[in-house]
Amino acid sequence: MAIDILMPALSPTMETGTLAKWMVAVGDTVRSGDVIAEIETDKATMEVEAVDDGTLANIMVDAGTDGVAVGTPIARLAEDGETVEHVAAAPAAAVPQAAPARPAGPEIEAVASAPQSKAPQPVTPSPAPSVVTSNGSSDTGRIFASPLARRIAAERGVDLAALSGSGPHGRILRRDIEAAGMVAAAPAVVSRAATAPAAQGDSRVEPNSQMRKIIAARLQESKATAPHFYLTVDCEIDDLLAARRRMNDRAPEGVKISVNDLIIRAAAMALIKVPKANASWEGDNTRLFTHADIAMAVAVEGGLVTPVIWAAEQKGLAEIASISRDLATRARDGKLAPEEFSGGSFTISNLGMYGVREFAAVINPPQGAILAVGAGEQRPVVHDGQLAVATVMTVTLSADHRVVDGAVGAEWLQAFKGYIEAPVTMLL
Amino acid sequence: MATETSFDLVVVGGGPGGYVAAIRASQLKMKVALVEREHLGGICLNWGCIPTKALLRAAELRHSIDEMQEFGITVSGEVSIDLPAVVRRSRKVAGRLSAGVQHLLKKNKVTVFDDLATLGARRGDLREVRLAGGATLTAKHVILATGARARSLPGIEPDGKTILTYREAMVPETMPKSLVIIGSGAIGAEFASFYLDMGVEVTLIEAMDRILPVEDAEISDFVQKAFVKRGMKVVTGARLASLKPSASGVTASFEGGIQPVIAERAIMAVGITGNSESLGLEGTKVKIDRGHIVTDGYGATGEPGVYAIGDVTGPPWLAHKASHEGIICVEKIAGEAGVHTIADGSVPGCTYCRPQVASVGMTEAAAIEAGHKVRVGRFPMLANGKAIALGDDQGLIKTVFDAATGELLGAHMVGPEVTELIQGYAIARTLEATEAELIQTIFPHPTLSEAMHESVLDAYGRAIHF
Numbered sequence: 001m002a003i004d005i006l007m008p009a010l011s012p013t014m015e016t017g018t019l020a021k022w023m024v025a026v027g028d029t030v031r032s033g034d035v036i037a038e039i040e041t042d043k044a045t046m047e048v049e050a051v052d053d054g055t056l057a058n059i060m061v062d063a064g065t066d067g068v069a070v071g072t073p074i075a076r077l078a079e080d081g082e083t084v085e086h087v088a089a090a091p092a093a094a095v096p097q098a099a100p101a102r103p104a105g106p107e108i109e110a111v112a113s114a115p116q117s118k119a120p121q122p123v124t125p126s127p128a129p130s131v132v133t134s135n136g137s138s139d140t141g142r143i144f145a146s147p148l149a150r151r152i153a154a155e156r157g158v159d160l161a162a163l164s165g166s167g168p169h170g171r172i173l174r175r176d177i178e179a180a181g182m183v184a185a186a187p188a189v190v191s192r193a194a195t196a197p198a199a200q201g202d203s204r205v206e207p208n209s210q211m212r213k214i215i216a217a218r219l220q221e222s223k224a225t226a227p228h229f230y231l232t233v234d235c236e237i238d239d240l241l242a243a244r245r246r247m248n249d250r251a252p253e254g255v256k257i258s259v260n261d262l263i264i265r266a267a268a269m270a271l272i273k274v275p276k277a278n279a280s281w282e283g284d285n286t287r288l289f290t291h292a293d294i295a296m297a298v299a300v301e302g303g304l305v306t307p308v309i310w311a312a313e314q315k316g317l318a319e320i321a322s323i324s325r326d327l328a329t330r331a332r333d334g335k336l337a338p339e340e341f342s343g344g345s346f347t348i349s350n351l352g353m354y355g356v357r358e359f360a361a362v363i364n365p366p367q368g369a370i371l372a373v374g375a376g377e378q379r380p381v382v383h384d385g386q387l388a389v390a391t392v393m394t395v396t397l398s399a400d401h402r403v404v405d406g407a408v409g410a411e412w413l414q415a416f417k418g419y420i421e422a423p424v425t426m427l428l
Numbered sequence: 429m430a431t432e433t434s435f436d437l438v439v440v441g442g443g444p445g446g447y448v449a450a451i452r453a454s455q456l457k458m459k460v461a462l463v464e465r466e467h468l469g470g471i472c473l474n475w476g477c478i479p480t481k482a483l484l485r486a487a488e489l490r491h492s493i494d495e496m497q498e499f500g501i502t503v504s505g506e507v508s509i510d511l512p513a514v515v516r517r518s519r520k521v522a523g524r525l526s527a528g529v530q531h532l533l534k535k536n537k538v539t540v541f542d543d544l545a546t547l548g549a550r551r552g553d554l555r556e557v558r559l560a561g562g563a564t565l566t567a568k569h570v571i572l573a574t575g576a577r578a579r580s581l582p583g584i585e586p587d588g589k590t591i592l593t594y595r596e597a598m599v600p601e602t603m604p605k606s607l608v609i610i611g612s613g614a615i616g617a618e619f620a621s622f623y624l625d626m627g628v629e630v631t632l633i634e635a636m637d638r639i640l641p642v643e644d645a646e647i648s649d650f651v652q653k654a655f656v657k658r659g660m661k662v663v664t665g666a667r668l669a670s671l672k673p674s675a676s677g678v679t680a681s682f683e684g685g686i687q688p689v690i691a692e693r694a695i696m697a698v699g700i701t702g703n704s705e706s707l708g709l710e711g712t713k714v715k716i717d718r719g720h721i722v723t724d725g726y727g728a729t730g731e732p733g734v735y736a737i738g739d740v741t742g743p744p745w746l747a748h749k750a751s752h753e754g755i756i757c758v759e760k761i762a763g764e765a766g767v768h769t770i771a772d773g774s775v776p777g778c779t780y781c782r783p784q785v786a787s788v789g790m791t792e793a794a795a796i797e798a799g800h801k802v803r804v805g806r807f808p809m810l811a812n813g814k815a816i817a818l819g820d821d822q823g824l825i826k827t828v829f830d831a832a833t834g835e836l837l838g839a840h841m842v843g844p845e846v847t848e849l850i851q852g853y854a855i856a857r858t859l860e861a862t863e864a865e866l867i868q869t870i871f872p873h874p875t876l877s878e879a880m881h882e883s884v885l886d887a888y889g890r891a892i893h894f
Contacts, residue, residue: 167766168766284769
């Protein structure tokens, strides 16, 4: 049986690479462990070793080809007893699905030091007829950051993986660290606290995790620098709940749309309708986002992460439902790649499932606003002078007054409420 | 064929800011016109950086003859200077480069108007630019790159004969016996050095407490000592009270008890002022502050579609700053990604007197004032093999690091060819290298650049050769 050799992934985030050089020619005998080709990414050149014995029957991707997708067959081996000609002529095996295209997020490669997350599983095409060797670790990418940025980050306890770089090709520079304002607690204080004897009042001191420090620094920075203001509105959601029920009744197997998915969709559409609310303060400039890149706060062991649904306004409810479920699951398992929880233009924090009636969230910097969603509960309401019972959900928008003025925030909430209370409009 | 009058961008001024902006805009597919009233290449190329370098080279060659004996070479006969030929060569150099700019603009399909432009009315999102020759251009964007001219002091009117500006100082017909230079910035220091090497008695006057006042104090001090050793008179802390023509030339008198200076000629080198008048800016939202157009970091003025770059926007008055601003401005207009304003302290400065001076970033005093705890390294050219071999071992390289982060806050150099060396530190700063990368870098031997390495090593107590 002929064996297809597939383009390997040199890192979990690699999507394409350059086939730099073939080390073997058609007709050569290949033994397991032989180096057969060199592959380049923008980060490294690595050797591809054969894992099977055979004779090279066909080279399907020429040396020097750029942009070869991971999983693409690049060559074919004839096993003992097969003729090279016969094998070369056989149709290619089904091309395994290449890694899905990544959302256009900050250009940060996965790193082993991603906060609290286990090293992501290497994406290996299966079956894997070849393995990759290199002197570096093949399952880690590289963060591009200046030496000065690295040193300041290390001093302040900032995880570079959480930042996006503003330098050439996304390189992280000192200004990115300063802009993020991530000044963690002074290390001296932490170490003193950590070694203090747990005596009076019977307490115990736990060293803060990297994630805890980042959360602390970012939220402290947010409250200290972004002038927050809060707008609260009640949304009647009986129609929304009914619409959701109808959708889920008719949805294909495996698709289940949650109230939160509808909230994401409504928020995304409201951001597109009121683009001034989809903005971020950058000192000399205001950044206006093209898409509604919605981050959703997910509680995880030891803290929270905010995975992003990119360009949520372009995604249907079924797609949002499947993405949000996948992100939330992987967030809780610590399996998100850093670029999946960095960035975003707006955040939704939903504590409705805990029965919280309403609350105000701290803006996730450098975003301009966050929506805090409370529980949907039956409350007395007045319709046309008549007392009635409706399911009401209270939401509070926290906005950064530097970029979002009160009227803009109110306009956004009005748009959001419009979509939520007339759910059919968000399907348009 | 009728000349085209409608453009995406009109650049007013063809100096190193304007012509670079025009070429970059053309690369970004804009249809570009450039209006220049006098010479392509501007002051820099015609009356500044370039022709003075040609003059200074002549002075340097003249000086080297005095050193020949030390190298075992005997020059017999009389050494004479053909001043008109020296000046002619300087003009020829400028002319060649100006023609080069013309060629570059043509190659990049920039339409050039030899004319005087003023900003006209706004029509929708278009802006008119009126030319003195009668034509009216329209463009979505207008960049003002009109440069600057010599500033004088109240009550002192340079006449171009006994009281000169840089312009006349560059094309002397005869050498005066004596010369007083008012102002010891880069322009004053370069002319002082040139005329001194040409055998003129030079007195250099500075109102601040040291010459080259923007440089690190140690560097100023080093240059002043070198000038004095060569026979120059340097008077600091001298505020000019008057500069009057007299029978024998000019008399400079000062406030306080400073002795008047009598000289055959005087050069005014007290700075420059922006060419912000007569541009049709009255009634627009373009803001002018003390002769300079106020812009944001990307060249935008208060008036939509009107930008300004280079000397007309204020100091540092440097060609390379103007060029870089031109590129930033155009890329911002074109909506290019990753455009950033010029970072503080990233514009290197060079002075081509003998000894040369070059620096980038903060002086030690400025760094301390900004709250940095600093580590300072110094290395003298005296201990550099190449400098000794060249017979030019007077110099100092000083580096200033942030003690906490290892950031190279500033580098300050005086000595042979330091103007060619400073880019090494400028690159290090742009790449945000720390002392560690600089220490790990292998500098080739034998070069002057080894002194740069040693200065860094010295900041960390590790200098090898001193």
